[in-house]
Amino acid sequence: MDISEHLPQFDLPVDRSGISSMKWDVTDGELPMWVADMDFRTAPAIREALSGRVANGTFGYTDVPAAWNDAVAGWWRRRYGMDVDPGHVTFTTGVIPAISSLVRSLTNVAEKVVIQPPVYNIFTNSIVNNGRRVLDNPLRYADGVYSIDFDDLEAKLVDPLTRLMILCNPQNPSGNVWSADDLAHIGALCAAHDVTVISDEVHCDVVRPGVVHTPFAAINDVNRSICVTCSSPSKAFNVAGLQSAYFICDDAGLRARAVRGVNTDEVAEPNDFAVFSTIAAYTASDQWLDDLCRVVQRNKDYVAARLDADADELLRMVASDSTYLAWIDCSGLLGRVGDITAERFCEHLRERTGLVLSYGGIYGGNGSRFLRMNLGTCAGLVIDGVRRLLEGAASYARR
Ligand SMILES: Cc1ncc(COP(=O)(O)O)c(C=O)c1O
Known part of the structure; x- marks a missing residue:
C-alpha cells in the first residue's frame, strides 16, 4: 500500500481539540507525534x-x-x-x-x-x-x-x-x-x-x-x-x-x-x-484492525523510504514488524554535529518546526541516540511530520 492510497476511516483528519487530549495539548502550529495513542476514531x-x-x-x-x-x-x-x-x-x-x-x-x-x-x-x-x-x-x-x-x-x-x-x-x-x-x-x-x-x-x-x-x-x-x-x-x-x-x-x-x-x-x-x-x-473488529495494520505499515514504509532517500544519512529508521512507532536512529546527525545525545535535536525540532517527538533517552540503553515518532495518524500528517523532520535535521546539521 502506497501513501497516496487512502482509507477514509484512517485518512480523514480527526479533530481532537477540546477533549483534553494529552497528545494534542500543544500550541498552534505544533504537530504532536509523541505519546503512544493514535489519531484514528476507534472501530465502529x-x-x-x-x-x-x-x-x-x-x-x-x-x-x-x-x-x-x-x-x-x-x-x-x-x-x-x-x-x-x-x-x-x-x-x-x-x-x-x-x-x-x-x-x-x-x-x-x-x-x-x-x-x-x-x-x-x-x-x-x-x-x-x-x-x-x-x-x-x-x-x-x-x-x-x-x-x-x-x-x-x-x-x-x-x-x-x-x-x-x-x-x-x-x-x-x-x-x-x-x-x-x-x-x-x-x-x-x-x-x-x-x-x-x-x-x-x-x-x-x-x-x-x-x-x-x-x-x-x-x-x-x-x-x-x-x-x-x-x-x-x-x-x-x-x-x-x-x-x-x-x-x-x-x-x-x-x-x-x-x-x-x-x-x-x-x-x-x-x-x-x-x-x-x-x-x-x-x-x-477484526477487519478494522487488519485495515489499521495495513495503514500503519504504509506509514512506516513511507517514513523509512523518505529518510533513506532524503535525510543525507543523518537519520535512519529502524526496521520493525510491530507498533505504529518509528524508532529513528540519529547517529549520522549526531556524528555530523558532535552531539552525544539526540536531546538537543529533539528540542530543536520542536522550536524550529513544531514537530513534537519523544526523546529516546527516556527509554534507557542506547536510546539517547534515537527519537521516537508516532505514525498512528492520517497520511497528510505523516507527510507533514516527515517534512518537518527532514527540515529540522538539515537546519540542525548546518548550525
Ligand atoms: C509496553 C507498554 N506497556 C504499557 C503501556 C501502558 O498501558 P496502560 O495505559 O494500559 O497502563 C504502554 C503505553 O504506551 C506500553 O507501551
Missing part, C-alpha cells in the same frame, strides 16, 4: 457498543461478565493460536496498574527486576516507585538491528536477588517482535533461575501484515508456567482512555498471588465502558 463496533451503553443512562457499578472472559480468550485463540482458559483471565484497569501491582505481589522490597532497555520507560517507575531495584539487560544493537544479549541476561538472572523479569513483547520503542527461539531461550533461563516473567504484550495486535505475533506463554509449558501475560485493547483500538486491560496466568499458585494483589490494590474493577468496549473490540 466499539463506538456502537459505547453509544448503546450511554443511551441506557445509568452508570452504576459494573460486573465483569463471562462474555468478557470469553471474548478475551477467543481473541488470543483466533489471532495467536493460544489456548486460553477464560477463567484464567483477570480484568485490570490498565497494563501499568497491573504491572505495578504484580511487582508488589511477586517480589519483596529491594529485590531486583530485569528489564531490557531501550524499553517503555514506565517499567522503571513500576519497579523503583515500589522500592524494588532495576537490573538492566541492555539490548544489543548492530547494523540497525536489536537482539538480546543472552550471556548478560543469564548473569542478571543468576543474581539471587532477581525475582522477576518484565519482557516487552513486542518491544516498545524499537518495534521488535521476538522470535520463538528468543522467547524459548528467555523462558528456559528464567525457569532455571526461578524468575517469574511478566510479558507485556500490549503492542502485539499491531503487526506488519503477514507477521504473526508469538505470545511468550504459547511457546511451551515451561514458559506458560512461569508467566503472567499482560495486555489490553488500548493500543490497537485506540481506547487507552477507557482504562481496560487484563492479565492471563495459567499457573494456579502464581495466579492466586497475582489476583490477590490486583484486588488488594483495587485495580481489578471496571468502569462502565471498559467491559463493553473490550467485548466489541475482540468479537467484532
Whole structure:
C-alpha cells in the first residue's frame, strides 16, 4: 500500500481539540507525534457498543461478565493460536496498574527486576516507585538491528536477588517482535533461575501484515508456567482512555498471588465502558484492525523510504514488524554535529518546526541516540511530520 492510497476511516483528519487530549495539548502550529495513542476514531463496533451503553443512562457499578472472559480468550485463540482458559483471565484497569501491582505481589522490597532497555520507560517507575531495584539487560544493537544479549541476561538472572523479569513483547520503542527461539531461550533461563516473567504484550495486535505475533506463554509449558501475560485493547483500538486491560496466568499458585494483589490494590474493577468496549473490540473488529495494520505499515514504509532517500544519512529508521512507532536512529546527525545525545535535536525540532517527538533517552540503553515518532495518524500528517523532520535535521546539521 502506497501513501497516496487512502482509507477514509484512517485518512480523514480527526479533530481532537477540546477533549483534553494529552497528545494534542500543544500550541498552534505544533504537530504532536509523541505519546503512544493514535489519531484514528476507534472501530465502529466499539463506538456502537459505547453509544448503546450511554443511551441506557445509568452508570452504576459494573460486573465483569463471562462474555468478557470469553471474548478475551477467543481473541488470543483466533489471532495467536493460544489456548486460553477464560477463567484464567483477570480484568485490570490498565497494563501499568497491573504491572505495578504484580511487582508488589511477586517480589519483596529491594529485590531486583530485569528489564531490557531501550524499553517503555514506565517499567522503571513500576519497579523503583515500589522500592524494588532495576537490573538492566541492555539490548544489543548492530547494523540497525536489536537482539538480546543472552550471556548478560543469564548473569542478571543468576543474581539471587532477581525475582522477576518484565519482557516487552513486542518491544516498545524499537518495534521488535521476538522470535520463538528468543522467547524459548528467555523462558528456559528464567525457569532455571526461578524468575517469574511478566510479558507485556500490549503492542502485539499491531503487526506488519503477514507477521504473526508469538505470545511468550504459547511457546511451551515451561514458559506458560512461569508467566503472567499482560495486555489490553488500548493500543490497537485506540481506547487507552477507557482504562481496560487484563492479565492471563495459567499457573494456579502464581495466579492466586497475582489476583490477590490486583484486588488488594483495587485495580481489578471496571468502569462502565471498559467491559463493553473490550467485548466489541475482540468479537467484532477484526477487519478494522487488519485495515489499521495495513495503514500503519504504509506509514512506516513511507517514513523509512523518505529518510533513506532524503535525510543525507543523518537519520535512519529502524526496521520493525510491530507498533505504529518509528524508532529513528540519529547517529549520522549526531556524528555530523558532535552531539552525544539526540536531546538537543529533539528540542530543536520542536522550536524550529513544531514537530513534537519523544526523546529516546527516556527509554534507557542506547536510546539517547534515537527519537521516537508516532505514525498512528492520517497520511497528510505523516507527510507533514516527515517534512518537518527532514527540515529540522538539515537546519540542525548546518548550525
Ligand atoms: C509496553 C507498554 N506497556 C504499557 C503501556 C501502558 O498501558 P496502560 O495505559 O494500559 O497502563 C504502554 C503505553 O504506551 C506500553 O507501551
